[in-house]
Amino acid sequence: MPRVLLVEDEPAIADTLVYALETECFEVTHALTGADAVAAAEREIFDFAILDIGLPDMTGLDVCRRLREKSAIPVLFLTARDGEMDRILGLELGGDDYVTKPFSPREIVARVRAILRRSQAPLQAATPAIDSKILHHDSAAMRIHCHGAPLDLTAHEYKLLLVLLEKPGRVFTRDQLLDHAWQDPGAVTDRTIDAHVKSIRAKLRAVRAGAEDLIQTRRGLGYLLGI
Ligand code: CA
Numbered sequence: 001m002p003r004v005l006l007v008e009d010e011p012a013i014a015d016t017l018v019y020a021l022e023t024e025c026f027e028v029t030h031a032l033t034g035a036d037a038v039a040a041a042e043r044e045i046f047d048f049a050i051l052d053i054g055l056p057d058m059t060g061l062d063v064c065r066r067l068r069e070k071s072a073i074p075v076l077f078l079t080a081r082d083g084e085m086d087r088i089l090g091l092e093l094g095g096d097d098y099v100t101k102p103f104s105p106r107e108i109v110a111r112v113r114a115i116l117r118r119s120q121a122p123l124q125a126a127t128p129a130i131d132s133k134i135l136h137h138d139s140a141a142m143r144i145h146c147h148g149a150p151l152d153l154t155a156h157e158y159k160l161l162l163v164l165l166e167k168p169g170r171v172f173t174r175d176q177l178l179d180h181a182w183q184d185p186g187a188v189t190d191r192t193i194d195a196h197v198k199s200i201r202a203k204l205r206a207v208r209a210g211a212e213d214l215i216q217t218r219r220g221l222g223y224l225l226g227i
Contacts, residue, residue: 020105
């Protein structure tokens with residue numbers, strides 16, 4: 001049973017969501033405030049988080065930041081406004097998706113299922129082949145280590161590096177990377193991939209000078225992991 005952390009301060013919305021998720025065999029922990037949600041995440045391990053943006057004590061984005069300090073848990077944001085600001089902030093924080101209120105509980109369940117499928121499928125398929133002395137994937141913690149040091153990656157950076165790590169030496173085009181690491185590739189451009197690769201390289205370099213060269217550029221084609 002996937003365990004879902006739901007943070008929503010409006011009881012009526014929360015009740016509908018809890019009911020819909022439990023009917024579909026999710027185990028749900030519901031928190032009314034951001035502080036309760038953070039406390040729950042410290043006690044238990046969750047597979048998924050649904051975060052309302054507008055909470056009484058902090059924003060859903062703050063909650064996401066706190067959760068991401070510990071794990072790359074998939075996140076779905078609930079937002080009352082179809083505002084570009086919420087969207088940008090959510091995606092920058094590594095939120096996996098967002099839904100604008102009002103929404104149907106069915107839609108939420110379907111999104112959660114889709115995001116979980118995407119976040120789990122490549123891990124299972126890849127587990128045997130992706131360890132190396134230089135880069136190591138800890139699938140349980142959803143973290144990638146470089147020379148033994150955990151990399152502090154956003155969710156998209158993590159997924160992108162994982163795609164490369166699954167098939168070292170294989171060139172991935174930017175479109176392929178978008179398809180694998182973003183659930184809504186239409187919303188981003190080739191430059192998004194380049195920006196994320198740049199950021200991952202910086203994080204690799206911070207661990208050890210030269211490690212950034214692990215991600216190689218094939219001009220006009222795409223990227224590959226050279227290990
Ligand atoms: Ca709210």
